[in-house]
Amino acid sequence: MADIRVSRAALLNEERRLDDLYPGVISQDLKKRLLGPVFAALVVLYLVVCFFAFDVLGVVDKARGDMAQLFALDSYAHKVHAKYQFKRDEQGFVVSLEGNRRAIYKVPPEWIGHSKSQTIISLGGDGKVQFEGGLVTYFHPDYQQPFVFKVGEGAPQFLSGAEVDWLKVSGSQVNARPSLYSRIWMTKSKVEVQRYFTGWENFWFDFDSKLNGLSVGALWSLVFASERLHPEMSNLRYMFHELWTNNEWQHGEVYFALLQTLIMAVVGTLIAGILALPLAFVAAANVNPVKWVRTGMRRLFDFLRGVDMLIWSLIFIRAFGLGPLSGIFAIFFTDTGTFGKLFSEAIENADKKQAEGVQATGASSIQKYRFGLFPQILPLFISQMLYYLESNTRSATVIGALGAGGIGLKLIETMRTRQDWENTLYLIILIIAVVMLMDQLSGWLRRKLIKGNA
Secondary structure (H helix, E strand, O other): OHHHHHHHHHHHHHHHHHHOOOOOOOOOOOOOHHHHHHHHHHHHHHHHHHHHHOHHHHHHHOOHHHHHHHHHHHHHEEEEEEEEEHHHHHHHOOOEEEEEEOOOOOOOOOEEEOOEEEEOOOOOOHEEEEEEEEEEEOOOOOOOOEEEEEOOOOOEEEEEEEOOEEEEEOOOOEEEEOOEEEEEEEEEEEEEEEEEEEOOOOOOOOOOOOOOOOEEEHHHHHOOOOOOOOEEEEEHHHHHHHOOOOOOOOOHHHHHHHHHHHHHHHHHHHHHHHHHHHHHHHHHOOOOOOHHHHHHHHHHHHHHHEEEEHHHHHHHHHOOOOHHEEEEEEEHHHHHHHHHHHHHHHHOOOHHHHHHHHHHHOOHHHHHHHHHHHHHHHHHHHHHHHHHHHHHHHHHHHHHHHHHHOOHHHHHHHHHHHHOOOHHHHOOOOOOHHHHHHHHHHHHHHHHHHHOHH
């Protein structure tokens, strides 16, 4: 019992000692103790209100998970359509890439077999489809009994087979999706079988190119072949030309748009930094003694950065039309306000002793700020400009999507079609790669210019 009393006394003495060293930290009043729990309760209450105000449950209920899966699949795979139209039965099954009329296979793929009265389409692990005499028979590996449909005489009819979730039969059509990689679609006018394959089809050379489908070894041998594929070009130049002018992936247009985005970010940031630097000296209290001039300049900075970059871009698109010039002005206006505020605060917080020491040598006012103040804030100027250069590379993409051009406009075009998600993923990868490259480049420049080593 004595040990416990001694321990309690020691604890009380230690508490008093700490309270003397750090007054107001250990023994706080009731308001301060309740501040943390009350703040946490307000945050929770705010989240609950947002949950019901934005109808999160309704949004989740309306979400189309199946469409999201298809879009995700289309971003890394391509599909081949095999379509039979009853009004053009003499054509048989027409096989095309992504259902495009300009990408029709002259020779059907190996997984489609034809005979006089029968067509068998292999779906890989999902079985096979047999079309013969107005009957479509689907053999699924997991079911012993095949699925049989009658087509060609009005709406398709489901004759036999098990009842499964992936088979939907209505009064006008039959839609079967055994898996994400295959689909069987039947209406009164056609029978269409779709099969997905992993990979970006025709990424290097488009569908109609002479080089389409050639292996790496075959292409390498053509580089050194004496016979030219094009009379006016070497084979190597012809390969690059076919790659650069690929009609499906548009590599040339994509990289030109990417260059436009970089130009918007670099030129807009550079002009903003160059203009904001002298204006920041005007807005700094330790440089400009005229209060109304300083106040007016600071309100100008507030106005320029107070209007969002996207709003500026819409204004300049209406003023100058579509193109990168609108994006440059939007970045330039917004960053001038931001740089002006940051630079002026850095000037005001600079050490006065160095400037006073330079002035004591008989230097003029310009020399005083040039040699006594500017070297102190130069590292901050460079660091801020390089950081905003990275940020503006991303912002230029969004501005481009609104109509300023560049890679953003290309990106929004691929998303609007809802069919070119592989192109969308390709552009996203390029944008991420450019942002990472700009991050590495700006870091190297920061070390080179500020610390003096690469």
